[in-house]
Amino acid sequence: MPIMAQPRINHFEYRAEDQRCRIHLRLEPDGSGTLFVNASQILYLNPTAALMARLILAETEEPRAVATVVDRYRVSTSRAREDYAGLKRQLAELVRPEGACPICDLQLEVRPPFSVRPSAPYRMDLALTYRCNNDCAHCYNARPRDYPEQDTSFWKRVLDRLWEIGIPHVVFTGGEPTLRPDLPDLIAHAEGLGQITGLNTNGRRLHDPRYLARLVEAGLDHVQITVESHDARIHDRLVGASGAWEQTRQGLQQALATRLYVMTNTTLMRDNSPWLGGTLEFLAQLGVPTVGLNALIYSGRGARVGTGLPESKLPSLLDLARERTNAFRQRMIWYTPTQYCQFDPMQLELGVKGCTAALYNMCVEPDGAVLPCQSYYQTLGSLLENDWAEIWNHPLARRLREHVGLPEPCRECALKSECGGGCPLAREAGQPSAAPRPRIGAIDSSPCLVPPDLRSVP
Ligand code: SF4
Numbered sequence: 001m002p003i004m005a006q007p008r009i010n011h012f013e014y015r016a017e018d019q020r021c022r023i024h025l026r027l028e029p030d031g032s033g034t035l036f037v038n039a040s041q042i043l044y045l046n047p048t049a050a051l052m053a054r055l056i057l058a059e060t061e062e063p064r065a066v067a068t069v070v071d072r073y074r075v076s077t078s079r080a081r082e083d084y085a086g087l088k089r090q091l092a093e094l095v096r097p098e099g100a101c102p103i104c105d106l107q108l109e110v111r112p113p114f115s116v117r118p119s120a121p122y123r124m125d126l127a128l129t130y131r132c133n134n135d136c137a138h139c140y141n142a143r144p145r146d147y148p149e150q151d152t153s154f155w156k157r158v159l160d161r162l163w164e165i166g167i168p169h170v171v172f173t174g175g176e177p178t179l180r181p182d183l184p185d186l187i188a189h190a191e192g193l194g195q196i197t198g199l200n201t202n203g204r205r206l207h208d209p210r211y212l213a214r215l216v217e218a219g220l221d222h223v224q225i226t227v228e229s230h231d232a233r234i235h236d237r238l239v240g241a242s243g244a245w246e247q248t249r250q251g252l253q254q255a256l257a258t259r260l261y262v263m264t265n266t267t268l269m270r271d272n273s274p275w276l277g278g279t280l281e282f283l284a285q286l287g288v289p290t291v292g293l294n295a296l297i298y299s300g301r302g303a304r305v306g307t308g309l310p311e312s313k314l315p316s317l318l319d320l321a322r323e324r325t326n327a328f329r330q331r332m333i334w335y336t337p338t339q340y341c342q343f344d345p346m347q348l349e350l351g352v353k354g355c356t357a358a359l360y361n362m363c364v365e366p367d368g369a370v371l372p373c374q375s376y377y378q379t380l381g382s383l384l385e386n387d388w389a390e391i392w393n394h395p396l397a398r399r400l401r402e403h404v405g406l407p408e409p410c411r412e413c414a415l416k417s418e419c420g421g422g423c424p425l426a427r428e429a430g431q432p433s434a435a436p437r438p439r440i441g442a443i444d445s446s447p448c449l450v451p452p453d454l455r456s457v458p
Pocket residue numbers: 338339340341342409410411413414415416419420421422434435436437
């Protein structure tokens with residue numbers, strides 16, 4: 001089994017006027033680094049740049065920092081001083097709330113999407129429970145609702161372990177994570193370590209302002225609320241719970257009134273997509289800043305429900321969504337990795353969407369087992385019982401990362417590194433077969449559920 005030294009992670013806060021920016025610097029054993037700005041913008045740093053970034057973020061006095069670089073890399077003082085000042089300017093620009101775009105405005109090299117192989121994912125989803133107060137017919141959960149759960153101290157040890165292996169971002173999910181009474185406590189623990197925390201929820205419990213305030217006070221950073229329709233009847237039918245829409249609407253409104261970064265997510269299906277325009281209008285009127293859309297995930301009930309849309313139906317829906325969200329100055333995020341020969345997200349300028357399971361994100365189940373992603377129910381090991389290297393280098397994790405076992409047409413396809421054959425779960429469920437396509441350019445990349453921009457510094 002490969003021996004893997006642990007990376008180290010450092011957390012810094014950057015404040016400018018009333019804005020707070022959080023930066024994580026993960027240092028790999030070979031000295032290279034990954035810089036995360038608010039867990040959404042990601043820069044890859046070579047060992048010299050990583051050392052300089054650490055010195056800059058630690059506010060080391062410039063003469064001492066330059067001397068450290070000269071000593072470590074045997075470069076001239078003038079060269080070290082120049083490089084140090086250059087990186088300092090670039091970082092200051094990047095972390096400013098309205099800072100420059102690292103691609104257009106700064107002279108930074110951009111690595112091709114999926115070309116970076118980290119030593120641990122950037123984000124870990126924590127499925128605290130599979131219990132839920134909704135009962136969606138299309139739910140991706142393949143486990144029973146009464147799946148064994150762990151207690152609060154177990155989850156705190158999970159968070160400690162994730163911090164040790166260098167994971168800066170955790171998302172509490174389920175099932176419905178707000179059904180766990182210890183959720184505020186776990187958020188506070190993660191925040192105490194320095195992690196960015198998110199919550200994926202149906203939003204029903206957030207209708208109680210006192211409960212929501214506890215999550216905010218605990219330090220929660222962002223929330224994603226599932227809204228299947230603007231029409232209460234459609235939403236309630238899809239989530240299998242009467243009265244759910246009204247609580248979700250109130251929860252969304254309450255969350256929008258807090259400091260949380262709020263986004264919604266809507267699964268495009270046969271039963272709600274004909275009325276997508278109305279849903280988009282509703283979200284705009286509420287003032288939702290970011291609207292997420294995804295296709296059915298072929299896992300759990302989703303693999304059997306039969307309400308997924310063929311990929312040929314997606315372009316017109318996404319055109320509509322982009323037109324409406326642009327008109328309302330909202331951000332739109334399309335999550336679902338597809339087979340580009342069936343539906344090419346780059347042609348619709350939706351960015352590169354490829355499967356990021358066991359690469360940039362993974363999931364811990366209610367009993368502590370690790371999955372390649374939240375919807376891929378094959379266990380890679382137990383987070384607290386197995387060595388991290390064993391989990392990370394599990395044959396399934398490697399197969400997913402390296403795109404092993406793709407169907408014949410994908411193997412020689414020029415788009416293989418970006419497309420990766422789409423979602424492996426959709427392939428396993430027998431969704432449309434691939435036909436290779438000629439190569440076109442790409443600069444951006446997003447994982448399945450919470451997309452960062454992947455950018456790099458030489
Ligand atoms: S042939 Fe395979 S890799 Fe190429 S675009 Fe189609 S699904 Fe993607």
